[in-house]
Amino acid sequence: MEETYKDRTSLVKGAKDIAKEVKRQAVKKVNKAVDKAQDGYTQRSYNRFQDEEDDDDYYVQGGNYGVEANDDEGSSEATEGHDEDDEIYEGEYQGIPNMGQGKDGMVALGQPMRDEYKDRHELETERKADEEELAQQYELIIQECGHGRFQWALFFVLGMALMADGVEVFVVGFVLPSAETDMCIPNSGSGWLGDIVYLGMMVGAFFWGGLADKVGRRQSLLICMSVNGFFAFLSSFVQGYGFFLFCRLFSGFGIGGAVPTVFSYFSEVLAREKRGEHLSWLCMFWMIGGIYASAMAWAIIPHYGWSFSMGSAYQFHSWRVFVIVCALPCVSSVVALTFMPESPRFLLEVGKHDEAWMILKQIHDTNMRARGQPEKVFTVNRIKTPKQIDELIEIESDTGTWYRRCFVRIRTELYSIWLTFMRCFNYPVKDNTIKLTAVWFTLSFGYYGLSVWFPDVIKHLQSDEYASRVKHFRNEEVSHFVFNFTLENQIHSNGEYINDRFIMMKFKSVTFEDSLFKNCVFEDITSLNTYFRNCTFVNTTFYNTDLEQYKFVDSELINCTFFHIRTGCQISFDDDYSAYWIYFVNFLGTLAVLPGNIVSALLMDRIGRLTMLGGSMVLSGISCFFLWFGTSESMMIGMLCLYNGLTISAWNSLDVITVELYPTDRRATGFGFLNALCKAAAVLGNLIFGSLVGITKAIPILLASTVLVCGGLVGLRLPDTRTQVLM
Numbered sequence: 001m002e003e004t005y006k007d008r009t010s011l012v013k014g015a016k017d018i019a020k021e022v023k024r025q026a027v028k029k030v031n032k033a034v035d036k037a038q039d040g041y042t043q044r045s046y047n048r049f050q051d052e053e054d055d056d057d058y059y060v061q062g063g064n065y066g067v068e069a070n071d072d073e074g075s076s077e078a079t080e081g082h083d084e085d086d087e088i089y090e091g092e093y094q095g096i097p098n099m100g101q102g103k104d105g106m107v108a109l110g111q112p113m114r115d116e117y118k119d120r121h122e123l124e125t126e127r128k129a130d131e132e133e134l135a136q137q138y139e140l141i142i143q144e145c146g147h148g149r150f151q152w153a154l155f156f157v158l159g160m161a162l163m164a165d166g167v168e169v170f171v172v173g174f175v176l177p178s179a180e181t182d183m184c185i186p187n188s189g190s191g192w193l194g195d196i197v198y199l200g201m202m203v204g205a206f207f208w209g210g211l212a213d214k215v216g217r218r219q220s221l222l223i224c225m226s227v228n229g230f231f232a233f234l235s236s237f238v239q240g241y242g243f244f245l246f247c248r249l250f251s252g253f254g255i256g257g258a259v260p261t262v263f264s265y266f267s268e269v270l271a272r273e274k275r276g277e278h279l280s281w282l283c284m285f286w287m288i289g290g291i292y293a294s295a296m297a298w299a300i301i302p303h304y305g306w307s308f309s310m311g312s313a314y315q316f317h318s319w320r321v322f323v324i325v326c327a328l329p330c331v332s333s334v335v336a337l338t339f340m341p342e343s344p345r346f347l348l349e350v351g352k353h354d355e356a357w358m359i360l361k362q363i364h365d366t367n368m369r370a371r372g373q374p375e376k377v378f379t380v381n382r383i384k385t386p387k388q389i390d391e392l393i394e395i396e397s398d399t400g401t402w403y404r405r406c407f408v409r410i411r412t413e414l415y416s417i418w419l420t421f422m423r424c425f426n427y428p429v430k431d432n433t434i435k436l437t438a439v440w441f442t443l444s445f446g447y448y449g450l451s452v453w454f455p456d457v458i459k460h461l462q463s464d465e466y467a468s469r470v471k472h473f474r475n476e477e478v479s480h481f482v483f484n485f486t487l488e489n490q491i492h493s494n495g496e497y498i499n500d501r502f503i504m505m506k507f508k509s510v511t512f513e514d515s516l517f518k519n520c521v522f523e524d525i526t527s528l529n530t531y532f533r534n535c536t537f538v539n540t541t542f543y544n545t546d547l548e549q550y551k552f553v554d555s556e557l558i559n560c561t562f563f564h565i566r567t568g569c570q571i572s573f574d575d576d577y578s579a580y581w582i583y584f585v586n587f588l589g590t591l592a593v594l595p596g597n598i599v600s601a602l603l604m605d606r607i608g609r610l611t612m613l614g615g616s617m618v619l620s621g622i623s624c625f626f627l628w629f630g631t632s633e634s635m636m637i638g639m640l641c642l643y644n645g646l647t648i649s650a651w652n653s654l655d656v657i658t659v660e661l662y663p664t665d666r667r668a669t670g671f672g673f674l675n676a677l678c679k680a681a682a683v684l685g686n687l688i689f690g691s692l693v694g695i696t697k698a699i700p701i702l703l704a705s706t707v708l709v710c711g712g713l714v715g716l717r718l719p720d721t722r723t724q725v726l727m
Contacts, residue, residue, distance in 0.1 A: 131349075131663065134384045135726060138345060141360060141380055142271045147278075148367030151269055155278065157340055158262045159285035160333035161225055165258040166289025167326045168228070168251070170590075172197050174297040174583065175319055195683055196245050200252025202679035208257020209264075209672015210417030213665060217265035217343045220257060220668075222334060228254030229330040236323040255330070256679070259655075260671035267659040267667075267726060268345035269363065276609065276722065279659065280601035280652045287597055287648065289329065290590035296325050298583035345726070349664045353385050417669065424662070424670045432661045435718050436674055439654060442711025443617060444678035446624060446704040447647050449685025450640070461633055466509075522547065585637055592641035596648035608722050609653045609660075610715065616650035617712030625705035628698055650712070660721035 204224065212220035228251050235247035263279065270278055300322040344363075347356035357380070364378040424433050469489060476495035483500065488508040495515040502522045507530040518538045525545035535555040546566040600612060623643045627636065662670040689700045 131386045131665075134348060134386060137384055138348070139272055139726070141383065142269065144379065145360060145364040146367040146371070147271060147274050149370035150363045150366040151274075151278070154266060154269060154340055155282060157333060157336040158221075158266050159282060159288075160329050160336060161221060161258045162262050162282060162285040163289035163292065164225065164228065164330040164333060165255050166286040167293045167329055168197070168201070168232075168255045170290050170293035170297075170586065171323065171326050173586070174293060174301065175323060195686065196249050197252040198679045198683045198686075200249040200254075201256035202676045202683075204253035204256020205260055205672045205675035205679065206256075206421075207253075207417070207672070209260035209668040209670075209675065210420055211413070212257070212261045212264060212668035212672075213346075213420055214413065214416060216346055217261050217268075217668065218337060218340060219342070221261045221265065222337050224254045224257035224261070225330055225334045225337070226254070227251075228258075229327055229334060230254075232327040232330065233324060236320040236327075256675070257672070259675050260668050263655055263659050264668040264671060265343050268343045268664070272724070272726070273605065275660070275726070276604035276656050277601050279656045280597070280604045283648070283652045283655060284594075284597045284601075287590060287593040290593070291587065292329070293326055294583055294587035294590055296322055298587060300325065301583070345664055348383060348385055351385050353383060357383060420666050420669045421673060423666055424673065429662060429666075429670070432718065433670065435714055436654075436658060436661070436670075437677060439613070439617075439711050439715045439718075440658075440674045440678050441681045442707040442714075443647075443650055443654065444681035445685045446620065446708040446711075447651075448678075448682035449689050449700060449704050450624065450627070450643065461636070470509075527551065585640075588637065589640050589644050592645045593648045596645040597652065600649040600652040604653065604656065605722065608720055609657045610718060610720055612649050613653040613657065613718075614712045614716040616646055616648075616653065617708050617715060620646040620650060621705045621708030621712065624701060624708060628701045650715075654715070657718060657721055660724060660726065661719070664726070 208220050208224040211223075231247045231251040231254065235244055235251060238244050238247060262282070266282055267275055267279060301319050341359045341362065342355070344356040344359040347353075347359070360380065360383075361378045364376075365374075368374060368376045424430075466489060471490045473490060473492045474494055476492060476497075478495070478500055479498040481500050483502045484505055486506045486508065487510045488506075489510075491511045491513065492515060493513045495512070497515065497517045497520055499519045500517075500521075502520065502525060504524045505526075507525065507527040509529045510527075511530070512532045512535050515532075515535045516538070517535065517540050520537075520540045521543070522540070522545050523543045525542075525547060527546055530547075531551050531553055532555050533553045535552070537552075537555065537557045537560050539558070540560045541563070542561065542565065543563045544566070548565065596616075600616075604612065620643060623639060623646055627639045627643070629635075658671050658674060659667060685700075685704070688703070692700050
């Protein structure tokens, strides 16, 4: 009796094991079939259960363990055993499973382990596998959508945003002299405008780049461009220098997000064979922005007659008109962006499958209609979406008020951006981030160090030449004479002026030293860089002049009268050849970028990104070194044009490499960090060149040449991304 009972118990136990194994294998087959269905785009026909009968026979035969049992008895016993012991595997929550449960990724009885039972490492491994699968599938989908009207429309819309970034960079150099003169900023405060704008762009690049990986490329770009347009427009009307700096700071903060977001956005709608070339063509809009700013500065700022005033408190000079005109590309991009969709690759990355599918279908249908093939059907039915990993966020209990909720939301978003940034230093992108950091810093330091402060170099050369042509007049004795003409670039020493009249005249770079003015009249006088040093004025009348107290240096005024003195700093470009010349030089330097843009676009996919990056930076460093031997303005300008033309190829290839080396979930964040580093290097270059431009040009030029060559050599160590899909 006991042996019969033992045999029956063994039979029941064997039947249970058979039932468990059959159900587990069946679930494995179903999961395998689902995965194959998600890959249906690349493998359109396949068998879901191709070996089903063979597997069933194998498991039934192998599960008997050599015991021949009755089929009916085995099935009934298996059912009976399941009802008694296996209820824990029905998918209901039964508490936290122990370490021995659910080996091979199963809780039990063929049911997949739920995500809450998996650790973060397992979830990230699954997500990484999904992302790799999505990258391959997405490349095929973009190829089916084709390259046509949609990409070209987005090309021009994003080009306007990139053009606004180029304008912002050049506005700094063009507005700096006029704004600081108009607002009476002393030399000790000069240069703050350029530094404050780059500081805003540095913070903005990091923030908006990180936000683009959280809320989307289109939404982030819309917000940052709106911020830039609003504060750029507002800055043209403010009068105080402090408020003007505040507006330009936030204007730079807004435009800082343009470059990382634009390149991330556009790269995600381009096929692999089109990406390098068309991203290089997109870079041309930055050059167009520089040409636009140079041309507008040349045409507007020197025309002082375009200004108007409302009393003595409000002055609106021509440089303010220039600031408004330079905000037009930004406004145009904001309006056009409202008609463009979000990046479908970003939507897939965050699990929004249906929205991404509709946008991809829109891209396909738009391009097919433009080709005259409206009947062509979008054949994609299902796209792989990566597993979404929920972030645990601690919410404080005291969040009842609106400002507390806003504070918690902002803090959470900033912390999320920071976590995404730290992932740029994780394997496998850590080494690439370090190398890209070195290349971005060296290229930015060399380029901006020479380009942004180059107008000061030209002005310094011109001032040296101007000073060499100064005229000296000594021991003059002039009485009962009427001066009604312009005095320019003169020094008068030890002179005596008795009963003279200075009427409706201009003093430009005129200095009177140790001179006597007795019974004289100054009426309707305009002066620029004019001073009276250690002079004596006796019974002299000043009427409607701009000769303020600071222009009388160590001078004595005895019984003198002042009527209707014009206060404030005076801007005058009348017959000012140097102003036109500086804007024209920048126009030529920016226009010289055009050949480099064309060459880089045509050769980007032929010779490769790394060859173009390293070769361009090394050649730029060599051309920069020869600026040391420039002794004339014409030679310096020619070398600058050559330098700009060579450098642009490095910029284009670096933008393409940066986009292709980062995965989608941190592409804009990594690009934003590197672009922020670029602005920090630009500020450092400006400080170095600003301190040495009047002393020596050898050290900064030699330094820029060295860092460019070193950066080019580091760039050659980056991986080649020409044949890679967009990860």
